[in-house]
Amino acid sequence: MRPAVVRELEKTGPNGGPLNEDALSRPTMAGRETGVWIVVEVAAGVVVNLYLLAGVGLGVGLIAGFAGVSGGYLLTPILMILGFPAPHAVGTAQALQAGNNLIGILRHRRLGHVDLKMGIIMATGALFGAEIGLRALHHARAISPSHADIAVLSMMMIMLGVIAVSMAVEVRRSRRRLAELGEADSAADEGEIHTAACEFLQGLCIFPHIRFTKSKLRISAWIVLGLGVVIGLLSGFLGVGGGFMSNPALIYLVGQPSLMAVGTNLIAAFTGVTFGCFRNAMLGVVHLPVALVMLLGTAIGTQLGALGTSWVKGIAVRSVLAASVSAAILGPAIKLAWMLTGSQVTWLDQVARLVALLQIAVPVALIALFLVMGYRRRCGGAVPAWVRRMLAGRPDQA
Numbered sequence: 001m002r003p004a005v006v007r008e009l010e011k012t013g014p015n016g017g018p019l020n021e022d023a024l025s026r027p028t029m030a031g032r033e034t035g036v037w038i039v040v041e042v043a044a045g046v047v048v049n050l051y052l053l054a055g056v057g058l059g060v061g062l063i064a065g066f067a068g069v070s071g072g073y074l075l076t077p078i079l080m081i082l083g084f085p086a087p088h089a090v091g092t093a094q095a096l097q098a099g100n101n102l103i104g105i106l107r108h109r110r111l112g113h114v115d116l117k118m119g120i121i122m123a124t125g126a127l128f129g130a131e132i133g134l135r136a137l138h139h140a141r142a143i144s145p146s147h148a149d150i151a152v153l154s155m156m157m158i159m160l161g162v163i164a165v166s167m168a169v170e171v172r173r174s175r176r177r178l179a180e181l182g183e184a185d186s187a188a189d190e191g192e193i194h195t196a197a198c199e200f201l202q203g204l205c206i207f208p209h210i211r212f213t214k215s216k217l218r219i220s221a222w223i224v225l226g227l228g229v230v231i232g233l234l235s236g237f238l239g240v241g242g243g244f245m246s247n248p249a250l251i252y253l254v255g256q257p258s259l260m261a262v263g264t265n266l267i268a269a270f271t272g273v274t275f276g277c278f279r280n281a282m283l284g285v286v287h288l289p290v291a292l293v294m295l296l297g298t299a300i301g302t303q304l305g306a307l308g309t310s311w312v313k314g315i316a317v318r319s320v321l322a323a324s325v326s327a328a329i330l331g332p333a334i335k336l337a338w339m340l341t342g343s344q345v346t347w348l349d350q351v352a353r354l355v356a357l358l359q360i361a362v363p364v365a366l367i368a369l370f371l372v373m374g375y376r377r378r379c380g381g382a383v384p385a386w387v388r389r390m391l392a393g394r395p396d397q398a
Helices: 021-025 050-067 072-081 086-111 116-143 145-181 186-190 196-203 221-238 243-254 258-282 288-311 314-327 330-340 346-378
Strands: 007-009 037-043 046-049 209-212 217-220
Touching (some): 072 221, 072 330, 072 346, 116 145, 145 221, 145 243, 145 330, 196 217, 314 346
């Protein structure tokens, strides 16, 4: 279903009918309004407040720019919680991420956080994966719309849960090691992680075994290509850029430095979501008014987030990503419970909406803390020891 024309509602309701005088102050799917509404209709009887979407875009952009992810693992569930059918949520999230990722790539390239050779190989795999994932989603939707929604939310929760646990364990271990080594340790500054998995994969001499000079590592191109295919699958089926999965994979499996992984994985994510957006637009499930309004917020947030990475060490980036992925599980879990109960427990739907906003606020607050503390340190102010260990630069540079 194509979106209705964006309109201002003063004397008319969401469906064009008369609006009661007290309706402007009632909670609706678009939120609580006291004046003029500016909404977009995304499905029969489903309207969304564009001011709310712009605010969500700002928060997602800040997280995406800082952690090097496209933000789809936040966007798709939030849009579904607000009432978008699964294909519409996927297509609209892809449209937003395409613009958001391009902004992030350009910003991180200027900061030197992009390995172009590795990014191009991953992007090639993402094209193939995106087509497969998109076909699987629309096939599931053709069988049963409700089953498609449940499948998307369930897969999102499973992947987020696995990644959240593994990242939380690693971040805790890294913080402990950073405290033992001290603030001046150069390896910790670089954010390099050497796991048994990355040493094994780098040791596999499968032709072509390519040296990635920018990332200071050597690994088979097939491993990087395979990672790109996985990113494409996630993009096509879930409407995510795959950064929440590819970023940890680049760090823990490939062995790429944290800050370099932030910019590099955006190339594959951009390719996957752009191709998926084009294909979904052909099917009429991309809501451009929604995507454009949210892009206004993400454009600002992404720039601020990417700039903030120059103030912190790799451990700070991984901490924010771990917090974001962990918080992102709650909203889809509650929405899924609402669906499985036959949409009869109305308060679950309301709680899911509230939690969806809070799951953005948690990582945004953490990023704001790092930025404020980083600025304070550079101005010579006192900074708590646990924060100081995750900030870039030396005390004498403050």
